[in-house]
Amino acid sequence: MSEAMGTAGCVPCHGALQVGFYDEQCGANDVESIVRGVVTTSFASDQTIVAALLRLQFHDCFVTGCDASLLLDGNSTEKNASPNRSMRGYEIIDEAKAAVEALCPDLVSCADIIAIATRDAVSLAGGPSYNVQTGRRDGLSAATTVNLPSPSFTVSQSIAAFKTEGFNVNDMVLLLGAHTVGVTHCPLIQSRLYNFHGTGNPDPSMDKTLASQLRTICPNTNPPPGTPVFLDQNTSSAFVVDNDFFKQILSNRGILQIDRALALDPATRNIVTALAFVSNFMSGFGEAMVKMGALQVLTGSQGEIRKSCRVAN
Numbered sequence: 001m002s003e004a005m006g007t008a009g010c011v012p013c014h015g016a017l018q019v020g021f022y023d024e025q026c027g028a029n030d031v032e033s034i035v036r037g038v039v040t041t042s043f044a045s046d047q048t049i050v051a052a053l054l055r056l057q058f059h060d061c062f063v064t065g066c067d068a069s070l071l072l073d074g075n076s077t078e079k080n081a082s083p084n085r086s087m088r089g090y091e092i093i094d095e096a097k098a099a100v101e102a103l104c105p106d107l108v109s110c111a112d113i114i115a116i117a118t119r120d121a122v123s124l125a126g127g128p129s130y131n132v133q134t135g136r137r138d139g140l141s142a143a144t145t146v147n148l149p150s151p152s153f154t155v156s157q158s159i160a161a162f163k164t165e166g167f168n169v170n171d172m173v174l175l176l177g178a179h180t181v182g183v184t185h186c187p188l189i190q191s192r193l194y195n196f197h198g199t200g201n202p203d204p205s206m207d208k209t210l211a212s213q214l215r216t217i218c219p220n221t222n223p224p225p226g227t228p229v230f231l232d233q234n235t236s237s238a239f240v241v242d243n244d245f246f247k248q249i250l251s252n253r254g255i256l257q258i259d260r261a262l263a264l265d266p267a268t269r270n271i272v273t274a275l276a277f278v279s280n281f282m283s284g285f286g287e288a289m290v291k292m293g294a295l296q297v298l299t300g301s302q303g304e305i306r307k308s309c310r311v312a313n
Contacts, residue, residue, distance in 0.1 A: 016135055016297075016299035016300055017133035017134065017135045017136065017293075017294055017297060017299065018133055018134070018135055019131045019132070019133050019134070020134075021112075021133070021134035021135040022107065022108060022112075022134060025104065025107060026100075026103060026104035026107060026108075027103075027104070029103045029104060031100060031104065031107075031108055031116075032116050032132070034096070034099050034100050034103065035096045035099070035100065035113055035116045035117055035120065036116070036120045037099070038092065038095050038096040038099055038117070039053075039092065039096070039117050039120040039121055039124065040120070040124065042092050042095075043121060043124045043125075047125065047239040048088075048183075048239075049088075049089060049092060049121055050121040050122060050124070050125040050181045050239070050241065051178075051181045051182045051183060052087070052088040052089035052092075053089045053092065053114075053117055053118040053121045054118055054121070054122070054178045054181070054182075055087065055088075055089075055178075055182070056070065056087055056088075056089045056090075056093075056114060056118070057114050057115065057118045057289075057292070057293070058175070058178070058292070059078075059083065059084055059087065059148060060078075060111075060114060061292050061293065061295045061296075062148055062149070062165060062295070063078055063141060063145050063146050063147070063148065064139065064141040064145055064296060065139070065295045065296025065297055065298070066111050066114070066115065066136055066292075066293055066294070066295050066296070066297050067111050067136065067137070067138055067139030067140075067141070067296075067297070067298050067303060068093075068109065068110035068111040068113075068114055068136075068138045068139070068306070068309060069138075069139050069140055069141035070084065070087070071090060071093060071110055071114075071309040071310060072140070072309075072310060072311070072312060073310045073311065076142050076143050076144075077141075077142060077143060078141050078142065078143055078145065078146055080143050081143040081144075081146035082146075083146060083148050084146065090309075090310075092117060093110060093113055093114060093117060093309055094308075094309060094310070096113050096116075096117055097110060097113055097308070097309050100113070101307070105307075106305055106307070107305065108305070109136050109137050109138050109303075109305050109306070110138050110306050110309035111136035111137065111138050111139075111297070111298075112132075112134045112135070112136050113309070115132050115133075115134065115136070115293045116132050116134070118289070119132045119289070122241050122285075122289070125181060125239060125240055125241045126240045126241050126242060127240075127241025127242070127282065127285065127286075128241075128282040128283065128285060128286035129286075130286030130287070130289060130290055131290070132290070132293065133290060133293065133294065135297075135299050136297045136298060136299065137297075137298040137299060137300075137302055137303035137304060137305060138298070138303050138304050138305060138306045138309075138312075139298050139302075139303045139304075140312060149161040149162070149258075150258075151184070151188060151256040151257060151258050152256075152257050152258070153257075153258050154258075154261060154265075155258070155261045155262060155265035155267055155268055156265075156267070158172060158176075158258055159172060159267065162175075165295055166291075166295070167288075167291070167292075169267060169268060169271065170271055170284075171288050171291060172268075173262060173268055173271045173272060173275065174275070174281075174284050174285050174287075174288040175285075175288050175289075175292060176258065176259070176262065177243070177245055177246065177275065177281065177285055178241075178285075179231040179232065179245055179256070179259060180231070180232050180237070180240070180241055180242060180243070180244065180245035181232070181238070181239055181240070181241055182230075182231040182232075183228040183229060183230055183231060184228075184229050184231060184255055184256060185225055185226060185227060185228060185229065186217065186218035186223035186224060186225065186227055186229065187223060187225055188256070189214065189218065189229065189255060189256070190218060190220070190223055192206060192257065192260075193211060193214055193215050193218060193220075194215075194220045202215075203260070205252055205260060205264065206252055206253075206254075206260070207251065207252040207253050210233060210252075210253050214229065214255075217229060229255055230255075231245065231254075231255050231256065231259060232244055232245045232248055233248050233253045233255070234247075234248055241285070242281070243275055243276055243281035245259075246263075246272050246273075246275045246276035246281070247276045247277075249262060249263040249272065250263050250272060250273065250276055
């Protein structure tokens, strides 16, 4: 069962955002229910949308704030920046936007749809059904503004990147817990499997059985670029938003370099251990998602309410 957090209302609110911003603004229609219906249908046929939407919200919010600028089409947009070329989930946001526009045009921002849809996907995957604050408006940016934390970062580099956006170390570890439903691909982990830090050998901190299995999936010569590798190596929870990811990385089964480092670095190891065995990951993850969703938002008369999420008005 999912664990809900928070209550209806505005506790806490961030800036001009509030829970229930669209209440009674769309006649008898519930905006969040409209979005939830679209996400539920998509999830029924493809559980990987959870990771796709989590990544989409993270990549949008960490570049000029949560303003749906990532959704804009064009050669020089965020969408075409190198870290975003493998993004998925755009069609779910498009479908939800079309459903909302059909009932209450020019009312709901694409930025709010991202936040609502991601929360609903997380909940469907067994995670927390946290209260989403709404009231965002849509903004613009360009590919040149994209500067995202890398999966090859050290812990100290990652802490610095998250601190720039107002997150503490605990927030960072919780948000990286989204890797519980994430995947990567062979080219991003080749060095850990074959030539760690230029040694010509695998990363000695990786579980040897896991390393052997991954070398079968990702051969050293011509690794298949599209083969997914789950970041949570517990096959029974690879599509579930839970704390098993933290247990896996503590058992030397982290896949990405940053995941491995979280479990080893003195700055984060105790937090990882607490989330794996003691702390309430569900409530903490929901709170961190709400905090991320409030990054540099446009509200009031700022920005716009796009008619299409792919095109500025």
